[in-house]
Amino acid sequence: MxxxxxxxxxxxxxxxxxxxxxxxxxxxxxxxxxxxxxxxxxxxxxxxxxxxxxxxxxxxxxxxPGFIDSHAHITGGGGEAGFATQVPPVGLTEFTHAGVTTVVGLLGTDDTTRSTENLLSRVYGLREEGLSAYCWTGGYHFPLTTITGSAKSDIAFLEPVIGIGEFAISDHRSSQPTFEEVIRLASETHVAGLITGKAGVIHFHLGDGERRLELIERAIRETELPARVFNPTHVNRNKPLFEDSCKLLSKGCHIDLTAFPAGTAQPGWEACDAIEMAVERQLPLEQITLSSDGGGCLPCFDPQGELQHMDFGRASTLGETLVATLNKGLSLETVLPMLTSNVANILRFKxxxxxxxxxxxxxxxxxxxxxxxxxxxxxxxxxxxxxxxxxxxxx
CATH class of the missing domain: 2.30.40.10 (Urease, subunit C, domain 1)
Known part of the structure; x- marks a missing residue:
């Protein structure tokens, strides 16, 4: 022992x-x-x-503190270029060697051949191996892929499930959800969070679509739902999207940057550059988090939706991003919360x-x-x- x-x-x-x-x-x-x-x-x-x-x-x-990675494809992501491009499940040491001691798993584009049942079983497997592990329910598409038949009951009755994610908007791979569908899902996760004390947020995958954050902005403007319920990720994937996401901070949203592998952030910002800009602009840094997209496919598509090339997310990019920001002259206490206490706050990990x-x-x-x-x-x-x-x- x-x-x-x-x-x-x-x-x-x-x-x-x-x-x-x-x-x-x-x-x-x-x-x-x-x-x-x-x-x-x-x-x-x-x-x-x-x-x-x-x-x-x-x-x-x-x-x-250990890093909390709120966005990882623990069962493997990918599949956008055929079945042979499905990423295998991510091993324990891929997380622990990168400093991740708590991980939140999710489904992405492929919520057809991959299931929430499989996702939950991988959560339990990582727990048996000593990691703190949780998951989102659903995936890119509406209707959601759930276990109990609804996101609300998944969150209420399945202890590791903390909210909905990653639900895709502004992306050609999404189900092109309507405004009514988005706010109905946001309501479900919010109420389930109130009942259980869990995060109760909807973790949005953002693509490169021109609509960017319009659905979230409208939901905050036209409904009574708290802004914290709407949690967009990949917001540094292109520069106009990053600018819009910075404006969301003033509404009370938390935004999630992706620690893309070095050299793959174009046409967006490397996470270290996005963090540096947030500091220079004196944005509310406590509302910014950083995740890895570990195990996930990082594809590049042309305007017709054809895959040009791809890379895969790795948990090690979290530590690499931290070092890159420190090399820019930022302090450890400025950046570290984005990997630790800020994440625990939005996810209600007490x-x-x-x-x-x-x-x-x-x-x-x-x-x-x-x-x-x-x-x-x-x-x-x-x-x-x-x-x-x-x-x-x-x-």
Whole structure:
């Protein structure tokens, strides 16, 4: 059995970004929770002798919350260029090595050969392997692909299901939903969120269509639904869409940037550039999140809808984007919330996204280059000193 399952763990001499900077501290882990945070060097910590404690000195390395990836194709995405282009399910270490300790899975274009039942089973599989995992119900198209017959009952009765997503608008691959269909779905997820205390949002896939955010803007303008219910993603995929999404922030929406692989963001913005612009414009940064689209297909189509080329999303782009923004001169405490506390806020994950007493022990250790050397998920080491401690069942 893993040491972290049988004893307390004391992380000594860590430079905490919680995500706000707390300075050099010691952190006590008990089971899967953060039990205490102490000032480093302020006297001996009193722990009963009969309690086994493993002490690890990190010599001032950075300690952050684990990343929360709200948009990942955990069963694999793709398929836009034939069945052979379906991406396989994403393995555990694809997430943990990238610093992801909580993931939210979804279906995309292919909600025909892939099912919500399969998605939910993969959530349970990742949980068995030690990751915190949840999912959206539905997919690109209306009517939604659900398990119980409606999104509302999926959210109410299936614990891992937190909302609807990724529901496609302004995209030739969407079902071309009407305004009435969009607001009906938004109402379902909102009410289900009120009943359960879950996120209760509809996570919108945004394509390159000229209508961009019109359906969301109209829904906020013409209905009583709270703006937070409408959560658009991929908003940095083209520049006009990014400009419109920035305006949505003033309405109370949270927007989600995609950490596209380097060199694939055209005709949009790299996530690091979009974040830099948001800081320069003094936008409400607490309403901006960053996700990977891990396992998803990143296709490029011509105006006739013909596939020109494709890439695939990877969770590792989250850390790469973080480093890229820091290289632009932004501070860690400015960008880190977009991967941690901001995501936990919109998704209503009450015990995640921060380093605080009583929160889940989902933690990352970074070196001076902001490379992730150690990953702890729910109090268990998945990566230590750049070595894999836990692999997925078929890895």
């Amino acid at each position: 893993n040491d972290s399952q049988t004893m307390l763990i004391l992380l000594c001499n860590v430079n905490i970004y919680a995500p706000n900077p707390l300075g050099i501290k010691d952190v006590l882990i008990a089971g899967n929770k953060i039990a205490a945070i102490y000032d480093h060097g302020q006297g001996e910590i009193t722990i009963p002798k009969q309690w086994p404690v493993k002490v690890i000195n990190f010599d001032g390395a950075i300690l952050t 015990n995640k996204g921060q380093i605080a007493v009583g929160f889940d022990a989902d933690l990352l250790v970074m070196n001076e280059k902001y490379e992730i050397t150690d990953v702890m998920a729910q109090g268990v080491w998945h990566k230590q000193n750049n070595q894999t401690m836990i692999k997925g069942t078929f890895e």
